Amino acid sequence: MEKFLIELFNLIPFLVILGLPFFKMRGRIILAFGILALQVILSVVVAFSVFSNGTVEYSYPGSWITGSIPVRIDALSAWFIPIIGFTFLTGAWYGIQYMKNYADQKDNLSFHLIAYILAYTSMIDICLVQNGMVFLIFWEIMALSSFILIIFEHYKAETLKAGINFLIQSHISILFLTVAFLLAKINTGTFDFAAISAYTYTQPAIVGIGLFIFFFCGFAIKAGFVPFHTWLPLAHPAAPAHISGVMSGVIIKIGIYGILRMLLLIKSDMVSIGYFVLAISVITGVYGVMLAILQHNLKRLLAYHSIENIGIIGIGIGLGTIGIGYENSLLIVAGFGGALLHTLNHSLFKSLLFYSAGNVYLATHSMKMEGLGGLIKQIPHSAYMFLIGSLAICGLPPFNGFVSEFFIYSGLIEGILSRHFLFIMFILFIILGLVIIGGLALICFTKAFGIVFLGSSREKHALSFKENKVVMAPLYIIAFLILIIGIFPVLLTPMLSKAIHLYQSDHGFMSGLQLNNLLSNLTTVGWYSLGFIVLVAVIYFIRRLVTANRQVSSENTWGCGYTGETSKMQYTASSFIRTYRKLAEPIFLIGKHKSDAHGLYPVMISQATHPHDKIEKWLIDKPIYFIRKVLKRFVFLQNGNIQAYILYGFIFIGLTILLPVIIDKIIALVNFLNQL
Amino acid sequence: MGIISRTKSIASGRKGPGIFQPMRDIFRLWKKGSVYSKSTSFIFQIAPTIYLSSVLMAILMVPFGDQPGIISFNGDFVMFAYLLAIGKFLMVVSSLDTGSSFEGMGASREALFSMLVEPAFFILMGSLALFTGHTSFHSIFSTMHYGTYVSYLLSALVTFLFVMIAMIENSRMPVDDPKTHLELTMVHEVMILDNSGFDLGLIMYTTNLKFAMYGALIAEFFIGSLPMVIAIPSFLLLQAGFAVSVGLLESFNARYRMSHNPEFIFILTSLSLLIFFGVILILGKFF
Numbered sequence: 001m002e003k004f005l006i007e008l009f010n011l012i013p014f015l016v017i018l019g020l021p022f023f024k025m026r027g028r029i030i031l032a033f034g035i036l037a038l039q040v041i042l043s044v045v046v047a048f049s050v051f052s053n054g055t056v057e058y059s060y061p062g063s064w065i066t067g068s069i070p071v072r073i074d075a076l077s078a079w080f081i082p083i084i085g086f087t088f089l090t091g092a093w094y095g096i097q098y099m100k101n102y103a104d105q106k107d108n109l110s111f112h113l114i115a116y117i118l119a120y121t122s123m124i125d126i127c128l129v130q131n132g133m134v135f136l137i138f139w140e141i142m143a144l145s146s147f148i149l150i151i152f153e154h155y156k157a158e159t160l161k162a163g164i165n166f167l168i169q170s171h172i173s174i175l176f177l178t179v180a181f182l183l184a185k186i187n188t189g190t191f192d193f194a195a196i197s198a199y200t201y202t203q204p205a206i207v208g209i210g211l212f213i214f215f216f217c218g219f220a221i222k223a224g225f226v227p228f229h230t231w232l233p234l235a236h237p238a239a240p241a242h243i244s245g246v247m248s249g250v251i252i253k254i255g256i257y258g259i260l261r262m263l264l265l266i267k268s269d270m271v272s273i274g275y276f277v278l279a280i281s282v283i284t285g286v287y288g289v290m291l292a293i294l295q296h297n298l299k300r301l302l303a304y305h306s307i308e309n310i311g312i313i314g315i316g317i318g319l320g321t322i323g324i325g326y327e328n329s330l331l332i333v334a335g336f337g338g339a340l341l342h343t344l345n346h347s348l349f350k351s352l353l354f355y356s357a358g359n360v361y362l363a364t365h366s367m368k369m370e371g372l373g374g375l376i377k378q379i380p381h382s383a384y385m386f387l388i389g390s391l392a393i394c395g396l397p398p399f400n401g402f403v404s405e406f407f408i409y410s411g412l413i414e415g416i417l418s419r420h421f422l423f424i425m426f427i428l429f430i431i432l433g434l435v436i437i438g439g440l441a442l443i444c445f446t447k448a449f450g451i452v453f454l455g456s457s458r459e460k461h462a463l464s465f466k467e468n469k470v471v472m473a474p475l476y477i478i479a480f481l482i483l484i485i486g487i488f489p490v491l492l493t494p495m496l497s498k499a500i501h502l503y504q505s506d507h508g509f510m511s512g513l514q515l516n517n518l519l520s521n522l523t524t525v526g527w528y529s530l531g532f533i534v535l536v537a538v539i540y541f542i543r544r545l546v547t548a549n550r551q552v553s554s555e556n557t558w559g560c561g562y563t564g565e566t567s568k569m570q571y572t573a574s575s576f577i578r579t580y581r582k583l584a585e586p587i588f589l590i591g592k593h594k595s596d597a598h599g600l601y602p603v604m605i606s607q608a609t610h611p612h613d614k615i616e617k618w619l620i621d622k623p624i625y626f627i628r629k630v631l632k633r634f635v636f637l638q639n640g641n642i643q644a645y646i647l648y649g650f651i652f653i654g655l656t657i658l659l660p661v662i663i664d665k666i667i668a669l670v671n672f673l674n675q676l
Numbered sequence: 677m678g679i680i681s682r683t684k685s686i687a688s689g690r691k692g693p694g695i696f697q698p699m700r701d702i703f704r705l706w707k708k709g710s711v712y713s714k715s716t717s718f719i720f721q722i723a724p725t726i727y728l729s730s731v732l733m734a735i736l737m738v739p740f741g742d743q744p745g746i747i748s749f750n751g752d753f754v755m756f757a758y759l760l761a762i763g764k765f766l767m768v769v770s771s772l773d774t775g776s777s778f779e780g781m782g783a784s785r786e787a788l789f790s791m792l793v794e795p796a797f798f799i800l801m802g803s804l805a806l807f808t809g810h811t812s813f814h815s816i817f818s819t820m821h822y823g824t825y826v827s828y829l830l831s832a833l834v835t836f837l838f839v840m841i842a843m844i845e846n847s848r849m850p851v852d853d854p855k856t857h858l859e860l861t862m863v864h865e866v867m868i869l870d871n872s873g874f875d876l877g878l879i880m881y882t883t884n885l886k887f888a889m890y891g892a893l894i895a896e897f898f899i900g901s902l903p904m905v906i907a908i909p910s911f912l913l914l915q916a917g918f919a920v921s922v923g924l925l926e927s928f929n930a931r932y933r934m935s936h937n938p939e940f941i942f943i944l945t946s947l948s949l950l951i952f953f954g955v956i957l958i959l960g961k962f963f
């Protein structure tokens with residue numbers, strides 16, 4: 001049954017590709033959306049049957065290169081499948097509306113449609129297959145199709161640059177993964193994931209850790225862990241809004257899925273792996289949000305926030321891994337539970353934020369915060385959606401972000417009672433990190449929301465965009481889910497506990513009591529969040545009653561004696577974070593260009609700040625600079641002569657064929673000489 | 677609140693208003709109509725309501741004597757902090773809504789300072805949790821016990837830290853001066869320049885409540901394990917003591933320069949770290 005559904009799932013995308021030429025643009029869109037919806041339904045049916053009936057497992061014979069291709073769908077895959085499907089579906093819905101401005105680029109749009117569906121199909125397949133080779137093939141399809149999605153506006157140089165950056169980095173990620181899978185293949189003789197488990201179990205711990213670090217580097221590039229994050233802030237502003245939402249919501253989560261999958265497979269010194277993941281995650285989280293505050297491009301700010309949230313998810317994963325190592329089931333539940341829940345939550349609120357940022361772009365054709373302002377009066381619904389998204393991403397009750405952060409916090413607080421001194425110190429470090437992340441996120445989103453949507457407009461924009469129900473519908477749905485998860489996290493617990501159970505069962509110390517304690521705690525939190533909403537409503541009602549017949553008048557904002565209307569006196573985004581910038585200056589490279597006022601009657605003064613990423617500079621720009629210096633010596637090889645290139649090709653082929661022979665001969669010669 | 681201003685007046689040689697004056701001010705405001713700025717939106721009008729409810733909700737979590745708070749569960753102090761944060765978020769955003777540069781300034785400072793003070797609170801609660809082995813306000817406070825001299829020292833530090841956190845969270849003296857008349861030097865007060873009438877009353881009421889809540893938390897730290905009969909009078913006494921000491925602190929302490937505030941708040945974080953290590957020392961978890 002599930003096998004049939006999955007096969008159907010993989011076959012129908014080809015229908016789109018075959019069918020597209022026979023339709024007009026409108027028909028193409030409807031066809032593609034219909035197929036996507038069908039695919040999502042199919043995959044979600046499979047996921048839920050896995051949740052209710054347990055793991056589905058079957059295998060294809062495959063070819064002599066890949067070996068047999070096992071397909072295993074366990075609760076972890078089933079947890080990710082609906083998340084991916086939902087975000088892709090809302091992304092498509094929103095994207096159809098968003099792309100109306102580009103309706104004249106028909107070919108480009110059709111290509112975009114195909115890439116979108118291919119990206120979705122390959123991502124779901126990544127969650128299903130457990131064969132290294134096939135996994136890599138799907139990974140490559142995903143990387144290429146998301147590259148095409150990003151460079152939709154390829155006629156802009158900046159977009160193309162960001163796209164190529166993404167392409168290169170995702171291939172570095174593939175390189176890491178290939179090496180890791182080949183290592184496993186050489187040592188076990190098969191690409192099957194199950195072999196990794198058996199292999200690392202029998203080897204000394206260091207082998208498992210080494211293998212994990214290779215996998216981790218590969219997946220971390222996709223997920224955006226610091227220091228592998230540099231493609232994110234470039235790719236997100238370049239892509240169309242719905243693609244940014246999908247990319248930040250789920251494509252980077254595939255990296256998280258990979259890490260979680262490997263943790264399930266690799267049996268090694270879990271404590272060291274856990275500490276490794278934790279350290280990187282805390283740095284990722286704090287670094288991401290610290291840079292996010294300094295950004296004045298709305299989408300770039302959101303991109304840095306994705307890095308921060310990946311850090312939070314990583315903290316959960318690290319805690320859970322340490323829990324496996326110390327055989328502490330509460331840590332496993334809180335860590336992995338928090339990580340999985342935050343994956344879901346982040347995909348929701350981040351796509352909501354990107355879609356409403358997309359509306360801002362539609363309305364003003366600008367993403368520069370310093371020029372925006374007062375948009376709540378023009379696009380009120382998008383503004384409220386953005387507000388809900390920002391409250392949720394700051395982890396404030398009664399929204400869903402709080403639930404997952406609370407999960408992780410309770411893991412930390414319980415963890416502090418443990419007996420390992422090193423672990424206590426680490427927890428101290430994490431709590432510090434997490435609290436700072438929370439506080440900085442608060443600054444960041446008060447800035448983003450306050451500057452963009454509130455106050456009065458800082459520049460004139462030709463407002464061409466009208467909100468309507470069709471555009472806003474996906475946003476409403478997401479916001480509704482955010483609230484529902486925030487209030488009734490209990491709805492998710494059956495599925496969540498199945499996924500967490502995977503990590504516990506192989507140790508056989510599942511303690512139902514502690515799990516129930518934690519989950520009932522979560523339910524309590526949900527109820528109190530509901531209570532909070534009710535309280536707000538009651539007080540607001542009282543306020544309405546009391547102030548109903550009071551005199552209300554409207555005046556200009558108090559301007560210390562100045563009575564005119566001007567938006568020039570408003571606080572700007574950069575002044576809002578000035579105090580913070582001063583504090584953070586030593587850590588970052590903040591380029592500042594300033595012209596001071598001179599003379600009695602100063603004319604024009606200006607100031608501009610450009611935050612740079614120090615890690616990017618030292619880790620990527622500098623090495624590339626040196627590599628280029630070396631490679632410049634060989635530039636004469638690239639002479640533009642096609643005949644010469646063909647010669648290179650022949651030399652290369654000849655070398656690859658002859659090299660083993662030559663080496664063989666040399667060995668024979670050496671042996672011969674030895675015998676003499 | 678009234679007690680503070682009375683103490684301040686007496687300390688500076690004036691007679692001062694009665695201790696119920698703040699309440700009278702609030703009632704007066706509640707009876708007035710409002711003026712809204714033209715650049716503001718609905719956010720500006722709902723923010724004080726949410727601010728009040730967040731503090732009310734947080735108050736429900738504060739335990740009393742040996743009774744748990746109305747809301748009490750493991751790890752409730754996380755929710756406590758986050759609830760206060762949501763009120764703060766809305767206030768900051770609403771002050772940006774007015775489009776005034778003064779209020780933006782206040783908002784920026786408020787957001788930064790509350791971000792800086794949060795680690796101190798969390799580490800403090802974390803070390804108390806480590807000390808007692810419990811993770812909710814009520815169980816932490818009710819199982820507090822003092823054995824060695826070090827723990828007395830620690831409790832003194834904890835009290836000091838609590839007072840300081842309360843001062844910062846309530847935008848009082850060493851960080852912010854609520855009574856100053858220069859907008860450039862204010863933090864919390866400048867954020868609410870454009871609020872008026874009922875909403876301003878709500879905000880002032882919330883500020884007072886918040887102050888009392890921190891007072892209660894500090895009092896709870898001492899009386900957490902006492903039965904109700906002794907707890908009530910000692911609670912009132914401690915609250916009054918807290919107010920008087922805050923008043924004295926404010927009278928004889930100058931506000932720091934704005935740029936030095938972050939440094940001051942960092943000191944609090946390091947103090948909380950000190951407490952944390954002290955707790956580890958007592959429990960002998962070094963191995």
